[in-house]
Every structure is written in C-alpha cells, then in structure tokens.
Amino acid sequence: GENVEQHPSTLSVQEGDSAVIKCTYSDSASNYFPWYKQELGKGPQLIIDIRSNVGEKKDQRIAVTLNKTAKHFSLHITETQPEDSAVYFCAASMRVSGGYNKLIFGAGTRLAVHP
C-alpha cells in the first residue's frame, strides 16, 4: 500500500551538531520527495525537495539524499541552530488506488536544538 515511514519521531541535538532524519517509501514508481518544516502555529513550509533523477541536493546547511534502489531518502541539517527546532515531515508522491497522484507524508520528526 501507500506508505512513508519516518524516523526518528523525536530528535534532540546540541546547537552546532548535525541532525539526520530518515524516510522509507513503498512505491518504487515514486519520483518526487519534498521535505517540510512546520513551526508552532504555522503551516508546513517546503525547505528542500528532490526528484528521482538526482541522488543528492544541497541548499546551504540542508541536504537531502535519495537511494532509489533501497527506497529511502534522508534529510541532513548541519551546524544546527535553535531556530531549526520544529517538526519536519518527509513526503513522497505516489499514484494511489483512486488513480491519481498524491503526496504521502511521513509521521513527522520533532527536532529540538538546545543552545
């Protein structure tokens, strides 16, 4: 079925450390993988996305890697700062049983960066 698993559910790091969040997906035809950051009281904001024709993408302190063979992708945040504290959602685009495309979200990771 359509499924995205995300780990860990909570992550606590010291300021300056790196943080890694991992997701696996079920549909080998998926080829679009966005990551969203949701701060308290706000909607999810797209921070980076990757398509299946690319193995890695970087944007300043954020990077995403994709392993299509293993069907997993990861978010890497380096030099974490307190303002990185939020809930992060991974997602994968899948063709669902209704015959249309849908973003399937992971359950979310609550990241806390301690000064």
Added chain:
Amino acid sequence: DTEVTQTPKHLVMGMTNKKSLKCEQHMGHRAMYWYKQKAKKPPELMFVYSYEKLSINESVPSRFSPECPNSSLLNLHLHALQPEDSALYLCASSQDHPVEVFDNSPLHFGNGTRLTVT
C-alpha cells in the same frame, strides 16, 4: 510570510453553526488543496481543485463543502460539524496538479485556520 493567505486564523463554532474558511493565493497557481491536520499528525488531503474544477474528493463527509470561485480563491463551507472535526485546516496551492507522477510541482501551504467545534 507565506504566499497563501488563510482567514480566519482561529474559529470556534457550535455544532449547529454554518461558517466558511477562506484561502487566497496570487502566485498564478492552477491547483488548490484543502488539508486537515490533527495535533501531532501529518496533513491529510481532503480536496483538490485543478483549473477551478473539483478533481479529487478524498471521501470527505458532506458537512464539508468546498468551493473555488476563481483561480485565486478557495473556500471551505462548514455545516453541522462534530467536535472530532476540530483541527488545523490548511490550504495549499501548486503550479498544477500532476497527472503523471513525474509532473509534481512544489506544494505551498498557508498557515491554516485553527478550528474548534464545541
């Protein structure tokens, strides 16, 4: 600030009330979405409008009624809701809604309406 604007930010309504949530985007996007998000859960898709036509209804109860008056506006009309419908309602938009899996364009969310049904 998000480019998708939702009003109101907070709404409290009784089970017999009728209310509407509003969403506006000026990015020229042709697909607009309603999502529901319960506490500590990911967003759940409710409806998709593509080129102002309802293209996807994820088996949402009829007490939720979407409307797309034009390409920039999206409404969600609420009637006879239940307390379990209390949630954050998110509007989103994208360039278009992909027909094929490889056509995906980024989804932009608003900050939501926090709805409480009493």
